[in-house]
Amino acid sequence: MAPSYRDQTAVSLVADDTYEADIPEGWDIGTVINGGFALSFAVRAMIDAVDKPDPLSVNAHFERPAMPGPATIRIERGREGRTLSTVGAVITQNGKEIIRAMSTLGDFDKLEGPELILSSQPEMAAREDCIRTLGERGDGSFYPPSFVSKFDIRHDPRYIGFAQGAPAGEPVMGGWLGLLDDEPLDAVALTMFADAFPPTIFNTDLPIGWAPTVELTIHFRQRPVSPALVTTYGSKYIFGGMFSGDAELWDPERGLIVEARQIALLPKMNS
Numbered sequence: 001m002a003p004s005y006r007d008q009t010a011v012s013l014v015a016d017d018t019y020e021a022d023i024p025e026g027w028d029i030g031t032v033i034n035g036g037f038a039l040s041f042a043v044r045a046m047i048d049a050v051d052k053p054d055p056l057s058v059n060a061h062f063e064r065p066a067m068p069g070p071a072t073i074r075i076e077r078g079r080e081g082r083t084l085s086t087v088g089a090v091i092t093q094n095g096k097e098i099i100r101a102m103s104t105l106g107d108f109d110k111l112e113g114p115e116l117i118l119s120s121q122p123e124m125a126a127r128e129d130c131i132r133t134l135g136e137r138g139d140g141s142f143y144p145p146s147f148v149s150k151f152d153i154r155h156d157p158r159y160i161g162f163a164q165g166a167p168a169g170e171p172v173m174g175g176w177l178g179l180l181d182d183e184p185l186d187a188v189a190l191t192m193f194a195d196a197f198p199p200t201i202f203n204t205d206l207p208i209g210w211a212p213t214v215e216l217t218i219h220f221r222q223r224p225v226s227p228a229l230v231t232t233y234g235s236k237y238i239f240g241g242m243f244s245g246d247a248e249l250w251d252p253e254r255g256l257i258v259e260a261r262q263i264a265l266l267p268k269m270n271s
Contacts, residue, residue: 005179005188005189008027009040017049018073018074021073023068023070026068027146028068034195035060035066039191040192041091042060042089042091042099042101043188046101050080050085053107054107054220055103056103057103057217058217060101060216061101064097065212066093071091072092074092086103117256119256122248124156124174124232125156125158127154130176131157133155151177151178151179151180153177156175159174162202162203169203169204171203171234171236172203172233173231173234175231176231177193193231195262199211201266201267206266206267211266212265213262213263213264214264217262221256222256223254225253226252229251241266243266244264246259
């Protein structure tokens with residue numbers, strides 16, 4: 001059995017407000033670690049550092065690519081109140097900053113109020129009818145990268161055309177996300193899920209390649225109970241060498257779990 005996601009994203013407190021981690025191999029896109037997976041270590045440390053169990057929002061800026069190997073997470077404390085606490089985390093490798101993140105944390109069990117929900121879970125093919133990608137390739141192609149074999153990502157057949165040489169024609173991805181062996185989901189796994197689907201531009205006629213995330217914001221709305229989440233990821237604005245992407249993660253048993261937006265660089269065109 002593969003190591004659990006919790007074990008793979010473990011952090012250890014080694015001094016006041018200082019954690020260490022070992023980023024494992026295999027979570028790479030090309031030669032660098034997936035940004036959402038790297039951010040997971042900061043989220044794990046921030047949850048451990050305060051007395052609130054649930055991140056409500058996480059905002060991260062990606063300064064350099066993360067690589068497999070040792071990493072240090074330094075906590076930067078903000079206000080710690082009765083309802084909400086604010087904390088930051090900086091991940092470094094080899095003495096250089098990799099990711100700078102900030103989070104507001106609370107406790108979903110203690111948050112309540114009136115509801116007005118004007119959207120619903122998007123239509124998606126059943127999980128068993130979606131196409132799972134395993135990160136196994138030997139033909140030199142860019143997709144799928146090896147990191148997708150580390151969790152359960154399944155593409156709705158409507159959106160997998162890019163991997164078959166026939167892009168869908170619009171910047172949209174969708175399907176289901178879960179962990180291996182249906183490991184229960186937590187906020188740290190959701191952090192990775194927010195950056196797990198391929199760039200939306202892959203389903204257009206734009207170049208396919210590494211599209212590094214510049215900034216990612218994640219809003220956590222409630223804890224999931226299902227082992228897999230319906231996920232949509234789409235773009236409206238692609239210009240100026242960058243594109244933005246909006247993701248939603250839905251639990252079929254509970255409703256909306258995560259809203260996320262990121263901005264990323266467009267792959268470089270071959271000259």
